[in-house]
Amino acid sequence: MRILVLGVGNILLTDEAIGVRIVEALEQRYVLPDYVDVLDGGTAGMELLSEMADRDHLIIADAVVSRKGVPGDVLILRDDEVPTLFTNKISPHQLGLADVLSALRFTGEFPRKLTLVGVIPASLEPKIGMTTEAEAALEPALQQVIAALRESGVEVVSREVCYE
Template identity: 45%
Template structure:
């Protein structure tokens, strides 16, 4: 029997900054491959910060995918659970979205609506300073592993996902889906990815 507890699987990060997009690409891959029951929400949280609070406070169980600076070798996957999650998100912030999500968790606790169980599945990024870039191979290869962790986590909570059939569409067919993003992205020789060239110091 499937669990009827409210479950949220959340990917956070900015997919426009290379490995910062790991969390978003994980939820995209999960949603593309697996159909989930109505009590499970799979959400691209992007960099929305406190706007995610209503979703978090409604969830009894929460799984978060994110790129996290653990101080480990690039591409290393690490699981963190429960009360340790805010500490890891705040230890070495890579971007404002992590500050925002720390505030979400703190607010949920103050409201006494903190999830009963919380799991962070994070990967140590390889590259962030690549505007318009995509996941580096060492990080990209961890997406299927992250999905397997999510499936095991769901199973432990009584949820049995259904594998989507070939050709069955998921909810996300946007221009920022990974296939469209990869195919439509200019080559780095044609578009600078480390900032606005107008503000680079001139070299002689």
């Protein structure tokens, strides 16, 4: 089993940081099995090709501009819904992700299962720090990432439980 939780985003563009902040919280607060990799992908694109290739489950956390919903809403997309979303690019890294997903499909290395946990941003303005809407969405989005991991049979244990 090979699983990757990939947080993408630009921490210099307000709510664009949400994907990165989700994977940071996951690593800080939970213990995961060795076969689960957690990666801050930042704004990388094709550089992530080898990391994303041949995964049993790829879980992407990111900011997602959508006409369905309001800022702070958490959206869950699965499998073929995800590459379709990335054709509507909202930031430079999404161009890279669309390219990587296309390349993986072309080479036969597309993940067997793909989940996107997206948060609708309130702002993408240049500024460090997220809006209150994105901050409020962080925990529900993190719980959706954990739910996706558990769907793949991953035991996700709180670090607090480990120290009791």
